[in-house]
Amino acid sequence: MSSKPKICSVVGARPQFVKAAVVSSELRKLFEETIVHTGQHYDDNLSGAFFQELDIPLPDHNLGVGSGSHGRQTGRMLSEMERVLVEGSPDLVVVYGDTNSTLAGALAAAKLHIPIAHVEAGLRSYRPGMPEEINRVLTDHISTYLFCPSRTAADNLEREGIIGKVFLVGDVMKDVLKKFLPVALAGEKIPSGKYSLLTIHREENTTDPGILSDIFNALSAGSRRILFPLHPRTKKVIFENSLDVPDNIKVLPPVSYLEMLGLEARAELVLTDSGGVQKEAYWLKVPCLTLREETEWVETLEGNWNVLVGHNVEKIQAALSRAPDREKYDDGLFGTGDAAEKISAILASNVV
Numbered sequence: 001m002s003s004k005p006k007i008c009s010v011v012g013a014r015p016q017f018v019k020a021a022v023v024s025s026e027l028r029k030l031f032e033e034t035i036v037h038t039g040q041h042y043d044d045n046l047s048g049a050f051f052q053e054l055d056i057p058l059p060d061h062n063l064g065v066g067s068g069s070h071g072r073q074t075g076r077m078l079s080e081m082e083r084v085l086v087e088g089s090p091d092l093v094v095v096y097g098d099t100n101s102t103l104a105g106a107l108a109a110a111k112l113h114i115p116i117a118h119v120e121a122g123l124r125s126y127r128p129g130m131p132e133e134i135n136r137v138l139t140d141h142i143s144t145y146l147f148c149p150s151r152t153a154a155d156n157l158e159r160e161g162i163i164g165k166v167f168l169v170g171d172v173m174k175d176v177l178k179k180f181l182p183v184a185l186a187g188e189k190i191p192s193g194k195y196s197l198l199t200i201h202r203e204e205n206t207t208d209p210g211i212l213s214d215i216f217n218a219l220s221a222g223s224r225r226i227l228f229p230l231h232p233r234t235k236k237v238i239f240e241n242s243l244d245v246p247d248n249i250k251v252l253p254p255v256s257y258l259e260m261l262g263l264e265a266r267a268e269l270v271l272t273d274s275g276g277v278q279k280e281a282y283w284l285k286v287p288c289l290t291l292r293e294e295t296e297w298v299e300t301l302e303g304n305w306n307v308l309v310g311h312n313v314e315k316i317q318a319a320l321s322r323a324p325d326r327e328k329y330d331d332g333l334f335g336t337g338d339a340a341e342k343i344s345a346i347l348a349s350n351v352v
Helices: 014-027 048-053 070-088 100-111 131-142 151-159 172-185 209-220 232-240 257-266 275-283 298-304 313-319 339-350
Strands: 006-011 032-037 092-096 116-119 145-148 165-168 196-199 226-229 249-252 269-272 288-290 306-308
Touching: 006 014, 006 070, 006 100, 014 032, 014 092, 014 172, 014 257, 014 275, 014 339, 032 070, 070 100, 092 100, 100 116, 100 131, 116 131, 116 339, 145 151, 145 339, 151 165, 165 339, 172 257, 172 275, 172 339, 209 232, 209 249, 209 313, 226 257, 257 275, 269 275, 275 288, 275 298, 275 306, 298 306
Parallel strands: 006 032, 006 092, 092 116, 116 145, 145 165, 196 226, 196 269, 226 249, 269 288, 288 306
Antiparallel strands: none
């Protein structure tokens, strides 16, 4: 029987699989880790392929929750997570980011008086009704160890009175990019020629088909070639509302993490509502337009490397040709690519 402390890591959505690729490998050097996949993302392109591609240990439990309303999905996860934690009796539960899986894992642990480590703590959009904002704020306030990707995130927690075990470790996504970018660039699926890259998946951009229409209209002018890996949620909205995708936008099926990273690295411009893609574009020194009114990654706005445009046609079109100020690029933002190692070492010093 292992004498190592037991950790239960909770994942359920694509960004969490990617983060686990570097964090789990470090945790397993010092802990006995169990991975629980909630089943929040269950399409193989959004789930199973990531475990294979990034060499993530296969989940020990798959809750198979699937899609549904926020309340129903979170409630089912909470019930199943409680069962798994009671059976496994871990010494610590690790959650990532701001999804329903994050909140369910943290709540289940808190109710059972199990310490919680929140990776990517302290992010704020300051939009109270945003589902991700609700999840991240609640998770931060019940977590034991809070691992912040940036000074801004740590400052946010201090303003909210969270001054306990808060650690500025850097962003684990930078660890992932550092490790996997050479592999991504060696891939054979990166198209030739100039192109921009578009991703849309957030609820705020897919609930109202008129918002998608605004974005498409803004991008239809001119001859810009745009590649658009299509998220299942966005595909459903386009199909159900018979929306026209402009001819200059080439729709692609969902892509793997490595394929996406390769597409980002070779793009001349990224347009996205994804938090992770905003950061990756910054690290790759690719200008980004964020299709939201706010961002948790405010540091990327410096020097026009990232520009907030929402779904406003005029703002999008005006920003398409805006060049970033390369003198204001800061390679040290979000750490140096060793966040996972720091997280594991800190937990090893605190978890008995």
